[in-house]
Structure formats: C-alpha cells, structure tokens
Amino acid sequence: MDYADIHNHLVPGVDDGSRNEEMSVRLLHQAAAEGITLMIATPHNYPGHSEKKIPLVKEQFARLQELAETEAPQIRLYLGNEVFYRDRIADDLEEGLALPLAGSRYVLTEFHPAESRENVFKGLRRLTEAGWRPVIAHVERIEVFFGDVAALQNLRDMGALLQVNSHTMTGGFFDRRSKFWRTMAAQGLISFLGSDAHHPERRPVTMKEAIAKLSKSMTADQLPRLAWENAYDLVAGKRIQ
Template sequence: MIDTHCHLLPMCDDGPAEWQTCMEMAGNAAAQGVRTIIATPHHRRAPYDNPPEKIREIVGRFNQMAEKENLAVTVLEGQEFHWEGNAPWHRAVEGLQTLGSTGYALLELPHRRTPASFREDLAAFRARGLHVVIAHPERHLPFVQDPLKLYSFLREGAYAQLTASSLTGHHGKAVQEAAWTMARNGWVHLLASDAHNLGSRPNRLEAAYALAAGELGDRLPELWMRNAERLVRDEELRREEFVTRKTGVRWWNIRIP
C-alpha cells in the first residue's frame, strides 16, 4: 500500500516530536502493509512553515535511518498546503511542495469556509500543469453540510482524498456520514491515513480499506489503491462515474472494527 498523506516527519508540525516516535509510526505502517509514505507536514497553517528544502532534508535523513534499521518503508516528500485562496496566485503558492514531486498538490481548505476564489484557483493550478487533491473533504464543514458542494469542484477537475479514520468513525458521526456519502457516490479518488501519532491519530489505513471492501465491495477500494500508485508515478488518476444523488447513507449500520 501507499499512504499519500501522513504527518510522519518529526519536529515539523503537530506530528511526532522526536525521531523515535517517527520511526515507530513507520514501523506501524509497515506492519499494515504500507511500503511507501508521502510525508505531508502542514505548510502555511500557523504556526507551521515547512518549505520544500526543509522537507527534502528531513525525508533524506529518514530514508537513511530506515535503511540502516532495515525498515521496509520509503518516504517521499510532500506537503499539506493550507489554502486560503490568497492573491496574487504566484505569491500564494510560494513554498509549494507537490506530492512526491509530481504534478499533484495536496490542499487543505479552512475548516469552516471554502475560499470564494477556489473555483478560479483550480483553473490557475490547471493552467500551470498541477492537479489539486483536496485533503479530507469530509472534515470541511461546508462539504459536511452539503456534500454536493464537493461534487461541483470535482467537476472542475479536483480530486478528493478521504481520511481512513473518518470511515472508521474516529472523527465523529457527522464526519463519518459525510465520508461514506462521498465514497458511495464515487467522489473519492484516494484513501490516506493522515496519521499524526500512535495514540489519538494513528494510521488506520488497513482497517479502513477492509471496512470499505466489506461495505462497498472491492471496486472502489481497488481504485483508491491503484490511484495512489498512479499518483507516485505521476500518472492521471482514474475516476468512478460521477453519481449526483443526494440520498442519505445508512452509515449508522456500518460495522466499525
């Protein structure tokens, strides 16, 4: 498996505070079958500032340590860019590090509002050959209140990356309901851990994939897994046929491990 969103790097943000926890998190991921992790420290989200050169340096150090310890995990550079929709555009993206140095950029939207310029921002990214991946849309309040708002941005070319812990119910019922609605409607293209530690926010990727396969069948989880591989190879991600239904999901009957 490939984890395309993980706060693994130490002393960068609200992830691990030291190398020991970082290596333990990597070992935990490896035990679940994860072989590649894209490290995505927060950037432009106060008080965190993690420009590409800093991320590359720490990623390089991790991979050296992992090789010495015979840890079967490779970390790639990435970033979770907090997107406020600032203008001018070229200054707003200063310090952007794409996922695995590909053409995919992981954007985190403000929790309670969608930037008014976001539709135009997506067009600006496309014009520069970049694809936008929206991080944890199921935790973005406007999408929780109306998932069809997410669908409108997918029609503009954006991709959606779901958090494993949202499917398993560890971010609350409202987030879980939104996550399953998005998944069932085919509005999800990637599944990632968004792990921060080994306690309150561990890597639940294996459990989420198993849960999704049990509830949705193999087709969508397989799509998410293959899309992670395509992303690392800088290939175009595949989409399920869009479904524009607004119907509710019987998420309260979903089996939680």
C-alpha cells in the same frame, strides 16, 4: 496488502507531527503493521511560516528515508506538503516554497474548515489554471461539503481530487458523517485515503480498519483504486481520473 497513505506528518521535527526520530520510527512501524507500502509525507506548509523551512524539511525527510531503510524497508517514501491555501499558492509552488506531492503536479491543499464554498472553488480554479491538480486534504473537515453530493461532484468535475482521513471512515452505524463519507467513496468521488498521523498514541497511523469498513460498501474493483492504485499512479506520473 499494499495500502497507500498520502497524508501524514512523519517527518521528524518540522511541524506539529513527529517530534523526533524515535517517534518517526514508531510511526513507521505502525505504518508497516497497517499494510502500508507507499507513503507521501506531508508536513504542514502555512503561508509566512513554512517557506524558509523547505531546506530543513528536505534534510529531515532524507533522515526519515534512512530510518525507513532499516526500520520499514517495504515502505516507499515520498515527500510533499499539506499546503494551506493562500492566494499566492501557485507562485509558492512554482518557486519551491511549497512542495507538491512526490514532485508531481498534484498538490495536497488544505482549506479552513469554515471556508465558503465560493472561496474553495475560486482557490481551486486558481490552482488548476496554473496547471496544478489540487487534492483536497481531509475534505470531510470543510463543513459546507457535508451532505452535499452535487457540490462534491462539482469539485471532481473541475479537476480536483478528494482525500478523506482513514479515521473518518471507521465510524459505526449511527455515525452519520462516517456513513456519508463511506457512501461518497462507494460512489467513486473519493480518490485517496490518508492517515494524517501526527503522533504514535494520540494520532497514530491507521488504515486497516478503514479498508475493512469500506470493503462492505465498495466493490472489489473500486476499493483498490482508493486504497492504493491512485497513489501508485500519482508517484508514477500517471494521470488520475
């Protein structure tokens, strides 16, 4: 299969994800075994911490690409950031102090889990008005959106796209959260999956189990959009609906 993972911490030695090249190789092997052929590596970018690190991130990403050429040649790798929201986010992106996804206008944007609905909308507006297209990182972590289909629809209507972690989708019948986010995916509200992998044992790259679960509630037309098509469109510079 050709799954895509647009949120992970595989770049070695730049954040709390992969600590070194050996760990990155193990994560690449996991990704290959999970059927992933496109990955956007997204090291954390926090205001006041990460701006100076961009040259190092780029250097380490080049190293990851070299490793992938021999260890997982079927995987196409791109670079981005998981950009923690701050008021000057659009300026930081414009100035190259934070990286959009694969050089596009799409930005993997992280909000604090306890952020208010109002602040999320305000932040997203700031990004869209500056011509960026926000992709909300693990939207399921933002407490106020759990169970609120209308609010999620509003996010989509204002041009934001939503990413859910693959692991979130794998809960059993009694896992209300997992069921809710699978339902949102089936309603077409979720655009991307990400493994958010940090560590080969503690937070590994997973994808197949999520796809298997989702295949029970999504149609054969819907699932490919979420599992790979949107991500392939993103890196090809196409507009995602």
